[in-house]
Amino acid sequence: MASVAFLGLGVMGYPMAGHLKRKGGHDVTVYNRTTAKAEKWAAEHGGAFARTPAEAAEGKDFVFTCVGNDDDLRSVTIGPDGCFSAMKKGSIYIDNTTASAEVARELAEKAGARGFAALDAPVSGGQAGAENGVLTVMVGGDEKTFEQARPVIESFARMVGLMGPAGAGQLTKMINQIAIAGLVQGLAEGMHFGRKAGLDLEKVVEVISKGAAGSWQMENRHKTMIAGKYDFGFAVDWMRKDLGICLEEADRNGARLPVTALVDQFYKEVQQIGGRRWDTSSLLARLER
Structure with missing residues (x-):
């Protein structure tokens, strides 16, 4: 059992912290802005x-964060009453926020200067993955720290992988x-296209999902897409935030992302028709409005 702080209890953080307590058996203290x-x-x-955040982190072996963006992350770590001011030497900071590789490297450097280690560890799997404890976690940091932290992270994950040095977890999430x-x-x-062609979409998906076109999105979202229901899941606002991070990083490293830039604009159109909190599968609504 480890002593753990978890900062940020949104739709992901709330159940993730729960798994650390119940499945992992750890001593967990939480902080939330509300x-x-x-x-x-x-x-x-x-x-x-x-x-x-400082009160939550005091004396803890591991401190997790799962907040909104780079600014939120800096606030709970190096801002007034941030957790970095209270973390003990030898402890490990683990960030599950989807943020920039730049802030991941910044925080890793500041953590090292204070005598503790840091990992950037964004997650994939959505709210359902968080609730069921089956997230995929992409980690950036050094191998020794990763091996120390992996058993704790596995409390809410089914796959945890070390991608490279600080920032590599965030780059993989991009x-x-x-x-x-x-x-x-x-x-x-x-x-x-299938609807315009007059096909039975349930039958179509039943067949093509078993072939090369199959995907998690097809298996898990086709029924709600057919029904035109989008008021759940990973929100369009969050996806646009993530794609913005991808496009900014591409500007820095010279990568060409024409499809990503185009789909980002399609999501902007979904926002404009009232779909800011719709699931990301609502790209279909844009085509059928």
Whole structure:
């Protein structure tokens, strides 16, 4: 059993912290910007809650963060009452936020200067993956720190991989989002085409999902796409944030992402028709409005 702090109890962080407590058996203290949610988590899972990131991190072996973006991340780590001010030497900081590789490297450097280690460890699998404890975790950092942290991370994951040095976890997550963007657009266009052609989409998916076109998105989203239901899952706003990170990184490293840039604009159109919180499969709604 390790002593753990978890900062950020959104749709991902809330169940992830729960798995650390119940499945992992760790001593968990949580922090959330809205204290009422932290109090609720503590009552539900039998852990503790703190009123500041520093208070939550005091004396802990591992400190996790799962917040919104680079600015939120800097706030809970190196901002006033941030966790870095309270973390003990030899402890490990693990960030599950989808953020930039730049901030991952910045925080790793600041952590090292203070005598503790850091890993950037963004996750894939969505809210369902978090709730079921089957996330995929892409980690950047040194191998020794990774091996120390892996058993704890595995409390909420089915796959945990070390991708390279600091920032490599975030870069891998960018590839994940780039691949998903093009895939979902292709699926949306295929289903739109099938509907216009008068085909039974359930029958179509039943067949093609078992062939080369099959994907997680097809298996898990086709029924709700056919029904035109999008009020769940990974939100368009979040996907645009992630794709923005991808495109900014591509500007730095010279990568060409024409499809990603195009799909990002398609998601902007979905936002404009009221779909900011719709699931990312709502690209179909843009074609059928």
